[in-house]
Amino acid sequence: KQEVTQIPAALSVPEGENLVLNCSFTDSAIYNLQWFRQDPGKGLTSLLLIQSSQREQTSGRLNASLDKSSGRSTLYIAASQPGDSATYLCAVSSSRLTFGEGTQLTVNP
């Protein structure tokens, strides 16, 4: 059974700082890995999707990497802003989409 773990569970940083969120998974036989953002009381918004054959994806200030053999992914956020405050979830697609428990990020002005 696929298990997805995200570290840290919560993170608080000052505005402008670069930061890294971590995701690990137990079964490397995946189709893809996705990073989502969830704002309080809202649904999930897809940020980046990395296919199993890819190493990284970039969108604006976000960069996600994937090391399938070691079962790890990172989400790098450059020059963080208060508007980045949200919960970030990693999800791995194998037979089904399995989510981590998320990292709650707070960016302080």
Add this chain to the structure above:
Amino acid sequence: DAGVIQSPRHEVTEMGQEVTLRCKPISGHDYLFWYRQTMMRGLELLIYFNNNVPIDDSGMPEDRFSAKMPNASFSTLKIQPSEPRDSAVYFCASRTSGVETQYFGPGTRLLVL
């Protein structure tokens, strides 16, 4: 496009009552997913449909839960009878074949007293 639409947004009911949650996927999407999110268990897939046919319902917790998709633009998730432990946020998501990105609705926040 209006995105995935869910109703109601909030539901408060008493234990033993029937609860029906509704979802309208994005037009043209042929996959539909129902998820449940709780503090204890995080986000879990309950069931998903492809072309209105249930493909994987192994995440449905027990027989009290049932889901239907009578047509490409509508799905329901029913809980009968409801119990306090069913309290959670239920999300519906959809996507199209060949594109892995799922689009989530705003969720239904269910409280069973």
